[in-house]
């Protein structure tokens with residue numbers, strides 16, 4: 326057991342999917358995995374282990390934001406020795422040609438989080454995805470005929486902010502594709518502990534145009550993202 330995860334060490338696979346929403350973890354476990362059991366209910370942050378195409382894999386909710394995913398990633402790495410961590414999240418598009426329902430592979434993450442500044446002092450560390458995982462996910466997306474985008478995302482400490490449009494337009498100028506709230510922390514911790522990490526993100530809304538997906542459309546697109554992430558994980 327760790328502080329926030331009530332599992333035995335052998336209960337968690339060395340490959341894990343990390344949705345922000347614990348109910349997305351439940352959905353993934355029930356819809357995509359075989360021989361599933363729930364290993365964590367602490368704080369309602371569900372965690373499950375099962376098999377996908379015969380390979381053992383886990384899925385764990387992380388909550389929202391850098392502090393929350395940092396707790397789960399730290400414990401999964403240090404207490405459970407997880408090697409491959411793939412975030413399966415939602416994001417808001419910042420570019421006109423990034424559409425709702427698109428799936429984004431985050432190659433890196435820009436951030437306003439103070440976490441890395443506290444660690445690195447005056448240096449701005451550049452968090453990056455694991456190349457092989459990114460390639461696996463991209464290849465899977467191509468095979469499925471998906472409109473995958475690869476690039477920089479903005480990991481924000483705020484979902485609501487006063488100067489949102491000005492900041493988002495500036496970031497869009499610098500070719501940042503989308504905004505979400507966790508990737509920089511996941512990639513930085515993976516670098517620290519020599520683990521493999523990737524964020525696969527579904528565009529749930531467009532922050533500049535206000536376009537949104539319907540509940541049914543989100544479900545279908547989530548399935549594309551989940552299949553890409555599961556296939557990338559087991560190709561490792």
Ligand SMILES: O=P(O)(O)O[C@H]1O[C@H](CO)[C@@H](O)[C@H]1O
Pocket residue numbers: 344345346388389390413414415416484504505506507
């Ligand atoms: O859908 P998830 O994975 O939670 O990701 C996005 O949704 C939450 C905000 O609504 C933030 O966690 C953001 O990163």
Ligand SMILES: O=c1cc[nH]c(=O)[nH]1
Pocket residue numbers: 415416417418484504505506529530532
């Ligand atoms: O606009 C959005 C959508 C999803 N997640 C975010 O953090 N922002």
